[in-house]
Amino acid sequence: xxxxxxxxxxxxxxxxxxxxxxxxxxxxxxxxxxxxxxxxxxxxxxxxxxxxxxxxxxxxxxxxxxxxxxxxxxxxxxxxxxxxxxxxxxxxxxxxxxxxxxxxxxxxxxxxxxxxxxxxxxxxxxxxxxxxxxxxxxxx
Amino acid sequence: xxxxxxxxxxxxxxxxxxxxxxxxxxxxxxxxxxxxxxxxxxxxxxxxxxxxxxxxxxxxxxxxxxxxxxxxxxxxxxxxxxxxxxxxxxxxxxxxxxxxxxxxxxxxxxxxxxxxxxxxxxxxxxxxxxxxxxxxxxxxxxxxxxxxxxxxxxx
Numbered sequence: 001x002x003x004x005x006x007x008x009x010x011x012x013x014x015x016x017x018x019x020x021x022x023x024x025x026x027x028x029x030x031x032x033x034x035x036x037x038x039x040x041x042x043x044x045x046x047x048x049x050x051x052x053x054x055x056x057x058x059x060x061x062x063x064x065x066x067x068x069x070x071x072x073x074x075x076x077x078x079x080x081x082x083x084x085x086x087x088x089x090x091x092x093x094x095x096x097x098x099x100x101x102x103x104x105x106x107x108x109x110x111x112x113x114x115x116x117x118x119x120x121x122x123x124x125x126x127x128x129x130x131x132x133x134x135x136x137x138x139x140x
Numbered sequence: 141x142x143x144x145x146x147x148x149x150x151x152x153x154x155x156x157x158x159x160x161x162x163x164x165x166x167x168x169x170x171x172x173x174x175x176x177x178x179x180x181x182x183x184x185x186x187x188x189x190x191x192x193x194x195x196x197x198x199x200x201x202x203x204x205x206x207x208x209x210x211x212x213x214x215x216x217x218x219x220x221x222x223x224x225x226x227x228x229x230x231x232x233x234x235x236x237x238x239x240x241x242x243x244x245x246x247x248x249x250x251x252x253x254x255x256x257x258x259x260x261x262x263x264x265x266x267x268x269x270x271x272x273x274x275x276x277x278x279x280x281x282x283x284x285x286x287x288x289x290x291x292x293x294x295x
Contacts, residue, residue, distance in 0.1 A: 076245065083239065085242070085247070087273075098274050098277075099277065102223040102224075105216065105245030105247070108247065108269065108272075109274040109275075128268070128269070129265055132265045133248040133249050133250055134250070134251060135242075135249075
């Protein structure tokens with residue numbers, strides 16, 4: 001990523017979260033990963049001023065308590081948090097999920113490959129793009 | 141890009157627009173490039189139902205009549221247009237430009253390298269990412285519009 005700020009991963013499945021961690025490690029992405037289990041936990045993290053702002057948010061859609069779309073509704077109406085690029089990372093190929101996410105101006109919608117090699121390739125492209133692109137909060 | 145819809149480019153400088161066109165051609169990107177010279181022209185194009193909606197928008201910031209930020213304010217308040225990913229492509233390294241455009245939920249902010257080879261590499265990454273990522277269907281009714289239609293029907 002272009003900044004050294006952490007990546008916020010919102011994912012209820014611990015195995016999936018470990019796969020993301022492993023892929024980013026295999027790609028030598030140095031950013032720390034902050035893992036939250038659902039939208040509510042993620043909001044709590046983002047709203048506490050003690051925590052570092054993430055450079056980007058990787059968001060699963062199907063989660064208990066507060067799902068990805070409900071989370072987007074809240075942060076995209078928050079003047080401070082709406083700046084952070086949100087990339088959906090999901091297994092959902094549902095047209096409605098895709099459309100609702102883009103209505104909240106997500107900065108990417110990636111359907112997770114079940115094949116690990118392909119998944120690493122996808123995260124490699126994601127990392128390349130967000131290293132090329134500027135980010136709202138520069139620096140460390 | 142992931143689909144074959146056109147790419148809309150907002151760029152007032154003809155030489156810069158030609159460079160984008162050339163880079164996409166060198167990368168064998170098959171999407172048609174529709175170029176307009178400012179935000180106002182872009183809105184006319186986007187609101188014309190006879191024109192195919194673009195898969196993504198590449199926009200410069202400093203343009204006459206309606207600049208990039210003014211254009212984003214209008215596009216991001218429109219139910220249909222707000223879905224189309226907008227990527228800023230500029231020479232501006234201004235902090236305010238970056239903050240204001242991210243506040244309008246852009247899907248990338250690429251500072252154009254002056255060197256052509258580096259510029260092609262940047263465009264290669266943009267194309268790679270938007271081939272990996274799904275893209276919205278901009279012709280479909282928005283979920284809000286559907287909701288309103290349903291409520292109206294129920295009365």
